[in-house]
Amino acid sequence: MVHLGGAPVLRGVDLEVGSGERVALLGPSGAGKTTLLRAINGVIVPRSGSVEVQGTALRNLDQRRLRQIRSRIGFVHQDHSLVANLRVLHNVVAGRLGRRGFWSSLRDVVRTSKTDLVEVHRILERVGIGDKLFQRTDSLSGGQQQRVALARALFQQPTILLADEPVASVDPTRSRDILDLMTELAEEEGWTLVASIHDLALAREFFPRVIGLRNGEVFFDGPADALTPKMVTELYSLDGLDNAGKLDGEGASKEQDG
Amino acid sequence: MAKPLPLAQRLPTRRVRILTGIFLAALLAFFGLDLNLGDLIPRDSGFRLVLEFFGAAFTPAFTYQSSTGLPEGTSPFLFKVGRGLWTTLTYAIAAMSLSLIGGMALGLLASASFWERRHPLWAVLRWAVRLLIAAMRSVHELLLALVFLATLGITPAAAVLAIAIPYSGTLAKVFSEMLDESPREAADALSYLGANPLQVFLIGRLPRAFPDIAAYSFYRFECAVRSSAVMGFFGFTTIGLYLRQSFENLHYREVWSYLYALIIVVLILEVWSSQLRRRFVA
Amino acid sequence: MSDRYAQVEVLHRARPRSRLIRWSALLAIACSALVWFASEISFADMFSTKRLGHLDRFITNDMLPSKLRGESFSWGGLGDWCAEQFQLNGARAMFATLCISVLAIVLAAVAGAMLGAFGARNLMSAHPFLPHATVGHGDCSHGLDRVAQFTRFVCILLRAVPEYIWAYLLLAMLGTSAWPAVLALAIHNAGILGRLAGETIENLPSQPLRALSMTGGTRRDVAVVGIFPMALGRYLLYFFYRFETCVREATVLGMLGVVSLGYFVIEARAHGQYSTMLFLIFLGGMLVMLADVVSDIARRWLQKGI
Numbered sequence: 064m065v066h067l068g069g070a071p072v073l074r075g076v077d078l079e080v081g082s083g084e085r086v087a088l089l090g091p092s093g094a095g096k097t098t099l100l101r102a103i104n105g106v107i108v109p110r111s112g113s114v115e116v117q118g119t120a121l122r123n124l125d126q127r128r129l130r131q132i133r134s135r136i137g138f139v140h141q142d143h144s145l146v147a148n149l150r151v152l153h154n155v156v157a158g159r160l161g162r163r164g165f166w167s168s169l170r171d172v173v174r175t176s177k178t179d180l181v182e183v184h185r186i187l188e189r190v191g192i193g194d195k196l197f198q199r200t201d202s203l204s205g206g207q208q209q210r211v212a213l214a215r216a217l218f219q220q221p222t223i224l225l226a227d228e229p230v231a232s233v234d235p236t237r238s239r240d241i242l243d244l245m246t247e248l249a250e251e252e253g254w255t256l257v258a259s260i261h262d263l264a265l266a267r268e269f270f271p272r273v274i275g276l277r278n279g280e281v282f283f284d285g286p287a288d289a290l291t292p293k294m295v296t297e298l299y300s301l302d303g304l305d306n307a308g309k310l311d312g313e314g315a316s317k318e319q320d321g
Numbered sequence: 322m323a324k325p326l327p328l329a330q331r332l333p334t335r336r337v338r339i340l341t342g343i344f345l346a347a348l349l350a351f352f353g354l355d356l357n358l359g360d361l362i363p364r365d366s367g368f369r370l371v372l373e374f375f376g377a378a379f380t381p382a383f384t385y386q387s388s389t390g391l392p393e394g395t396s397p398f399l400f401k402v403g404r405g406l407w408t409t410l411t412y413a414i415a416a417m418s419l420s421l422i423g424g425m426a427l428g429l430l431a432s433a434s435f436w437e438r439r440h441p442l443w444a445v446l447r448w449a450v451r452l453l454i455a456a457m458r459s460v461h462e463l464l465l466a467l468v469f470l471a472t473l474g475i476t477p478a479a480a481v482l483a484i485a486i487p488y489s490g491t492l493a494k495v496f497s498e499m500l501d502e503s504p505r506e507a508a509d510a511l512s513y514l515g516a517n518p519l520q521v522f523l524i525g526r527l528p529r530a531f532p533d534i535a536a537y538s539f540y541r542f543e544c545a546v547r548s549s550a551v552m553g554f555f556g557f558t559t560i561g562l563y564l565r566q567s568f569e570n571l572h573y574r575e576v577w578s579y580l581y582a583l584i585i586v587v588l589i590l591e592v593w594s595s596q597l598r599r600r601f602v603a
Numbered sequence: 604m605s606d607r608y609a610q611v612e613v614l615h616r617a618r619p620r621s622r623l624i625r626w627s628a629l630l631a632i633a634c635s636a637l638v639w640f641a642s643e644i645s646f647a648d649m650f651s652t653k654r655l656g657h658l659d660r661f662i663t664n665d666m667l668p669s670k671l672r673g674e675s676f677s678w679g680g681l682g683d684w685c686a687e688q689f690q691l692n693g694a695r696a697m698f699a700t701l702c703i704s705v706l707a708i709v710l711a712a713v714a715g716a717m718l719g720a721f722g723a724r725n726l727m728s729a730h731p732f733l734p735h736a737t738v739g740h741g742d743c744s745h746g747l748d749r750v751a752q753f754t755r756f757v758c759i760l761l762r763a764v765p766e767y768i769w770a771y772l773l774l775a776m777l778g779t780s781a782w783p784a785v786l787a788l789a790i791h792n793a794g795i796l797g798r799l800a801g802e803t804i805e806n807l808p809s810q811p812l813r814a815l816s817m818t819g820g821t822r823r824d825v826a827v828v829g830i831f832p833m834a835l836g837r838y839l840l841y842f843f844y845r846f847e848t849c850v851r852e853a854t855v856l857g858m859l860g861v862v863s864l865g866y867f868v869i870e871a872r873a874h875g876q877y878s879t880m881l882f883l884i885f886l887g888g889m890l891v892m893l894a895d896v897v898s899d900i901a902r903r904w905l906q907k908g909i
Contacts, residue, residue: 106512106513129515130515130516130517133512133513133514134514134515135515136514136515138510138513138514140506143504143506143507144506144507144510145507146507146524146525146528146529147504147529148528148529148532148601149524149528153524157511157514157516157524158514160511160514160515160516160520160524161514161515161516165517165519168516168524169520169523172524177608181607181608181611184607184610184611184614185607193610194614196611196614196615197614197615197617197618198618198619199619202619215514219514335905335907336835336836339839339901339904340835340839343709343712343842344709346705347705347710349702350701350702350703350705350709351702353698353699353702354699354702354703354706354781354785355781356706356780356781356782357780360777360778360780361777361782363776363777363778364778367775367776367777367778370775371776374772374776408643411638411643411644412644414634414635414638415635415638415639415642415644418635418638455895456888458851458891458895459851459887459889459891459892459895460884460887460888461851461854461855461887461891463767463855463858463865464855464865464868464884464887467872467884468881468884471661471665471872471877471880472657472658472662473649473654473657473658474654476648476649477642477644477648478644478645478646478648478649479649482649547763547764547765550765550768551767551768554771561767561768564768565771568775576772580764580768583763583764583765584759584760586763587759587762587763588763591759593627596623597623597624597627600621600623600624601624
């Protein structure tokens with residue numbers, strides 16, 4: 064359940080996402096998609112209004128509690144989110160950092176336990192790159208790296224998965240595969256999935272619910288089929304971009320990073 | 322060819338100003354030191370020495386240059402070179418192993434990325450460490466050796482410590498810069514997953530800086546070998562001691578043997594580190 | 604599960620790894636252990652009671668300026684003494700040290716730039732920056748690649764010998780003036796800057812240089828009009844980085860008998876004036892820290908302009 068009030072980049076956003084729902088965020092760049100995603104996992108705290116995740120308000124949480132909440136929220140980024148010169152195994156194992164104490168997490172990376180090894184291998188096979196377990200992450204292609212990011216999320220065992228332009232740096236044919244996999248996993252694991260997507264067709268294809276953001280405000284919220292071509296043109300119209308740019312400039316949102 | 326633009330037009334003014342400043346400073350320094358270009362040409366005995374010394378470069382010694390005055394049972398010359406080289410290396414290795422520990426610890430504390438996501442008050446500690454690093458770097462290892470000699474007398478550990486203190490400072494400074502310059506996106510991603518600041522730093526940030534850190538450590542080891550060689554001038558039994566003795570006895574071919582030994586060590590280290598670097602980047 | 608683990612083990616055995624990295628790490632650890640446990644280096648000896656007695660006498664007696672010995676300690680007295688020492692030799696020593704390092708680094712930079720140009724493999728080819736296809740007549744580099752190789756070797760040679768040893772050798776040849784110190788620093792740093800300059804030139808973007816070359820520019824034209832302005836920014840960064848180490852090194856070269864700080868340090872030691880010695884070392888530290896700050900500011904200022 065997410066509830067968000069006004070922030071500098073986002074204003075008057077009032078949304079609720081039910082558990083297990085799959086939502087795509089659409090909108091021109093600078094519309095506030097990334098900000099919204101970051102607000103959901105507490106990296107950005109809105110000036111006013113509130114964000115609630117599974118009944119817990121994120122405002123005024125201490126760092127430890129915030130980390131606990133984050134450890135239940137997976138996050139897939141556009142790119143560069145993996146430690147490039149570590150092996151795939153270590154990047155996947157890092158998914159549980161939020162749940163482990165400092166020493167045990169260090170041991171996980173230096174000498175992964177047998178059970179974890181087997182589980183990571185199973186997960187990697189699930190995302191289709193089981194044979195890459197011990198490869199260096201930067202030796203993989205962009206699409207394969209996104210699969211590693213998904214594997215990390217799987218290993219993390221979250222209840223919510225946030226994805227910020229997960230296929231923007233993957234070539235078009237591969238991006239369909241990645242989204243296919245991601246939605247499939249979400250369904251299997253019962254994740255709530257919120258993803259920002261550039262490509263309208265992909266959003267329609269994979270997400271039952273679409274939220275259009277424009278200018279920091281919710282422009283559209285409903286089933287993908289209800290989005291008419293006219294609305295789409297308006298969503299991406301130039302004056303919207305213009306204003307968004309200005310808004311972004313003022314967007315002095317406070318970062319609470321832990 | 323295309324008509325070249327006047328240099329001044331192609332260079333940003335900032336660099337032109339710096340260049341002018343540098344050359345003015347050099348002129349000032351030249352007159353400040355009372356230097357005389359004529360003194361650059363060696364005279365009489367100096368000239369003979371130059372000829373003799375550089376002539377000897379082509380025939381480095383493999384045995385003692387003169388056997389007179391050598392006590393019975395003196396080990397062969399190449400043994401002596403080897404022993405000097407080994408002592409030089411032991412000092413360098415000991416100093417470097419201390420400096421790596423000290424440099425790493427202080428480097429972490431001095432880097433901005435280590436204190437990210439923490440209470441801003443920690444910045445006080447960070448600046449204190451940076452000041453300490455600057456102080457450690459500021460005194461040359463030979464001056465420190467002199468202080469240790471005056472206070473503790475001659476003991477190998479003093480030479481090692483004298484090298485290790487400024488080297489820890491230098492390593493710490495460079496390590497902290499490398500850590501702060503390493504890409505941060507992956508580290509951010511880990512903090513999004515609920516990792517605590519220390520985990521984020523050690524698993525997200527440190528590995529990315531590691532290849533640079535290793536390469537720089539290699540270069541500093543090469544410097545440590547040179548520093549420890551020079552320690553011989555103060556009576557420690559490194560290669561500098563033997564080199565000085567040979568030079569004072571006018572055994573220039575022996576001097577060249579010691580110089581070549583040093584050069585070979587540096588060459589080996591150079592090839593080794595470039596090979597390692599290639600493996601890390603691949 | 605065990606079946607899967609067997610698969611994992613197969614993958615683990617086939618993982619990409621480098622023997623060189625592994626053996627280097629092992630060798631480093633083994634050597635450190637050997638040196639600490641089986642060589643003459645021992646901290647037990649360093650802090651033996653005899654030596655600690657030495658240290659105690661040094662701190663309680665030798666270290667104090669002879670004027671202030673016996674009296675009760677006062678900051679004012681120490682301040683006066685420091686001011687006196689500063690005027691006596693300190694200021695002179697610092698000035699000479701600074702001059703030596705400035706002159707040396709400038710000479711080194713000029714020589715290093717030359718070495719860099721001759722050592723850069725992209726410049727030292729038959730047709731600099733032109734792709735082989737457009738050239739046509741095979742791989743004749745007129746031996747220029749040999750020149751580059753040789754230059755690189757010279758750079759290593761220059762930097763392999765420590766400044767202090769260069770200075771020692773030069774002092775015997777040139778006699779007492781500041782030249783041996785200046786030249787020793789310049790020679791060593793020319794080796795280092797030459798290598799850095801070579802790398803800088805090799806990492807330059809090749810398109811603009813190729814354009815110059817295609818319009819018929821000779822190698823020298825390309826170097827002066829293209830490479831110099833493009834590489835200067837980075838080279839200046841290296842220049843200031845080395846300047847700082849140059850000041851540091853210049854403080855000690857005087858110990859050979861040249862008029863830099865080290866000379867006065869050695870003098871004070873020879874006369875048993877340990878307080879003066881420590882004060883001069885302290886001044887040297889201040890000078891190095893100052894150079895550190897100056898070089899830092901200059902580098903920042905330059906980087907803003909690039």
